[in-house]
Amino acid sequence: MRRSTVAAAVGALVAGLALYGSAQAQEEPVQAPGAQQSTLRAAAEAAGKFVGTAVSDGRLNDASYSEIVSSEFSSVTAENVMKWDTTEPNRGSFNFGPGDRLVEFANANDQQVYGHTLVWHNQLPGWVSNGGFGAAELTQVMNDHITEVAGHYAGQVAYWDVVNEAFNEDGTMRPSVFQTTIGDGWIAEAFRAADAADPDAKLCINDYNVEGINAKSDGLYNLVSGMLEQGVPVDCVGLQSHLILGQVPGDLQENIQRFADLGLEVIITELDIRMTTPSDPNRLQQQAQDYETVVSACTAVPGCAGVTVWGISDADSWIPGVFPGEGAACVWDENLQRKPAYDGILAGFGS
Structure with a gap:
């Protein structure tokens, strides 16, 4: 309100x-x-942050779903339709229709668009992952894709996840087709291509299990520090924050701060907090506290720009399909009713 x-x-x-x-x-x-009569959007704005959600293209025609997206959030991320397998299913043949729908929705509701993602080892069309390209040709393929997609949305996307999930858990580079074919320079190459295609977008590297200070986040920290020293146009770091109930890293705020101290924006990009299902009142209250803890950590650091939750409803969550027996990770339940997590986020923003 x-x-x-x-x-x-x-x-x-x-x-x-x-x-x-x-x-x-x-x-x-x-x-x-009281705060429960506010919206997430108003609470985040009062804290000087944005609050976003991942949007399922197939649900935008559902009036109840789209009303929550439009009223509660100031930022929207395409859950899938800006990924490579949708935007360029065949070489040189681009499909922007679903992504354009999200941009139109955002424009109609005074929201920013968070682009996700330009280069990722997953959800790649087979012609890329199994193409058998040499280093020079795959570099050209990658740059052409970035140029076309980021160029198509130039001026309409506030942030891009340029590179997604590039690290192993021990902080070494994941052996993706890009890493094994092009080598260590592929990430800097991708950022330069994105900057050339849309100089106004903020360019991010995004990963999971990097919320606390550990080997993986150290690898990420060392990479972005080195890129900054080389003049690579990296603007932000995304901490996905796919978390487990009761396991928010105790050094989350410290980790956010160290990336912010590099002059980067930090964003909680894919927040959800899963539990063993079925849920119960105690677990839901713990989940609310965990959401508050995460959002509070962002709110406490001026360099943390905002928080995006990964989806609206437990009915649409990716968690049960990947982690059998777990779920209930979102802020709304299967019937689009608010869970205690909603008030946890409000409290985290200081509402």
């Missing part, structure tokens, strides 16, 4: 109580509506 609406509501309450006389009013003093 926006401030003007809150003020009007308070005024109406005061006027109503006056009808019962001052004594009654003293017994039941008027209080401003």
Whole structure:
């Protein structure tokens, strides 16, 4: 609820109580509506952050779903339709229709678009992953893809995950087709191509299990530090934050701060917190506390630009399909009803 609406509501309450006389009013003093009557979007804005969600293209025609997306979030990320297998299923043949729908939706609802993702080892069309290209040709293929996709959306996308999930758990480079064919320079090459295609977009590298200070996040830190020293146009780091109930890293804020100290923006990009299913009230309260902890860590660091949750509803979550017996990771349940996690996020933003 926006401030003007809150003020009007308070005024109406005061006027109503006056009808019962001052004594009654003293017994039941008027209080401003609590944080639970705010929206995530308003709470994030008040904290100087954005709050986003991943959007399923197939759900935008669902009025209840699209109403939550439009009213609760200031940023939208395409869950799948800006990935390589959708945007360039065949070499040189591009499909921008689904991504364009999200951009139109965002424009209609005064939201920013977070582009995800230009280069990733997963959800690649077979002609890329099994193409048998040499280093020079695969570099050209990668650069052409980045040029076309980022160029198509130039001026319409605020952030791009240029490179996604490039690291092994021990901090070494994942042996993707790009790493094994092109070599260590492929990430810097991708960032330079993205910068040339859209100089105004903020360019990010994104990964999971890098929320705390560990071997993997150290590898990421060393990579981006080196790229900055080389003048590579990297602007931000995305911490995916696919977390497990009760296991938010204790050094999350410290980790956010060290990346911010490099002059980078830090973004919580794919937040969800899974549990053993079925859920119960105790687990849902722990989940709310965990969401609050994560969002509070971002709120506490000026260089943390915002938080994106990975999807709206437990019914649409990717978790059960990958982690059998686990789920209930989102902020809304299968029936699009708010869970305690919603109030946890509000509290994390200081609402």
